[in-house]
Amino acid sequence: MRWSKTFIPTLKEDPADAEVISHKLLVRAGMIRQISRGIYNYLPLALRVIRKIETIVREEMDRAGAQELLLPMVSPAELWRESGRWEVYGKELVRFKDRHERDFCLGPTHEEVITDLVRRVVRSYRELPFNLYQIQTKFRDEVRPRFGLMRGREFIMKDAYSFHGDVEDCRREYENMFHAYNRIFTRCGLKFRPVEADTGAIGGTLSHEFQVLADTGEDALVSCTRCDYAANVQKAEVKAQRLAGRNLKESSPPIKKVATPGKKTVAEVANFLGLASERFIKTLVYRTDGGELVAVLVRGDHEVNELKLRTVLGCQEVALAGETAVEQSTGVTPGFLGPIGIELRVVADQAIQGIRGGVTGANEANAHFVEVDQERDFTPSVFADLRMAAAGDPCPRCEGGTLEARRGIEVGQIFHLGRKYSETLGATYLDAEGREQPIEMGCYGIGITRLLAAAIEQNHDGNGIIWPLSIAPFHVLLLPIQYREKAILEVTDTLYDELRKRGVEVLLDDRDERPGVKFKDADLIGVPLRVTVGAKGLQRGGVELRWRRDGNTEEAIVGEASGKIEARIKEALKI
């Protein structure tokens, strides 16, 4: 492609409405433009990257035995009413009526549609298993779209759904997809990590997220330094530990009430009393979806994991009760709560068990208890894993490993769905004994456009994007310094033709711009290999090859350049 004939509107300055680096660079590199909040135009350069990613995804999905199809973007309300999600999904589901006043929605995901298709076809176990996927535009009316392509309302996604006669086979396919996903993200040239994940609103029993590692990621992860355990902090287990020695004392001195005027947070009280925050027992009051208020205890240096709390309390929703509700139910403001004498059900994190020499609120204003001995002074209704895992925790899976904290961008997630949709939508088959059974299902998603943004979050520098070669819009940027000079033009055009014949994807910057402008744009759009043709080099009979990622350069003799470039690209693509 010739730059002058390609629509690449680059920008010198950051757009005012962009916050994160991938958003800024995507706009500045002339790849996307916003048309409405969370909705973007994909310009030619972006589309080339999208196609590259899609090709990798297709090749690996096909290799893994899945088949591509294409479901409609619009689906009828009846299906969603049948699954119950018409009511449950809320405003994120964009609904509209056709001219006959019939309800429809834009598909935010396609479990209903695919399950409907399959239930109309499959009759026998002989027809199972299979895995169907599509690459398609989805629409979710996100509460708050943000960060450019990272969280748009409209986005491109690959979604796959598999159907099986039994759980074991469904698990086998889950493993199959797990490996396919590893290959896909590896081929995309990304540093990523599969992590154990919560199943969320999709439902199901087993799930992994594929997280592209980037400090700017929205998701917090923990991973073991020793084994391959990794999990979203939402999901990460905390290993039950024996008490830390400093909390153990042979005998407990009597409990003592101390004045802590105006000191509400753990940090304030710890500082005021000169005691470490691990010795604190933090008391938080949550309201369940049933309306009950529950006191939740975690150590002062720990955070409550609301997901775990929901599971332990057996409810769908929990939320901090709020100051007013706390005062009404306990007679004290949140900063001075404690488990001793509180009139609420008390649940405690496992780390609270057996604490001696602890500190808690005294359930009266401006006072705390010290020298609290859990076994002597209070008994929660249950001890459980209720806290957020944190860096430094011992690994829950191996001996001697330690968890470290990472941040990631979720670009894929796989689920073992089980029978959730097949049961509600009546997708069944007859087994070998002639009994009707609900189909076992799995589903597997990859956010294509989010992957594009994540790749940039992970691969950029102060000058712009640094594309991994496998998903770069072009392999080579051919940059003549003075394209109107005959000698340079001839060498450039010859090289351009030869490279194209050799199957190298090359963008020729044929614009009549000053070198500085071209170099800056070259760095900005991030094409992996830059080939500069200039008078300086030609005097020595050569052109300059320069890698975007590390700035390494080498000279190639004009006559040998195209062969050398092809070799370098092929070599780099193999890795």
Place this chain on the structure above:
RNA sequence: CGGGGCGUAGCGCAGCCUGGUAGCGCACCUGCCUUGGGCGCAGGGGGUCGGACGUUCAAAUCGUCUCGCCCCGACCA
């Protein structure tokens, strides 16, 4: 939905508080010059100041309403 911020030329911004009919940089056009990291000089074109209503002799500026966009929070296959 709650909180905060911003809409002025294609892009990035100033002007608004204290009302008097719009400016800067980049980009764009013309000419000269220059050509290995966003050149230089000279000249030039382009804006119903997001929209509506109001106050006023007079509104980018003050008031009310409205639309759009951004950030934080709640939310999220």
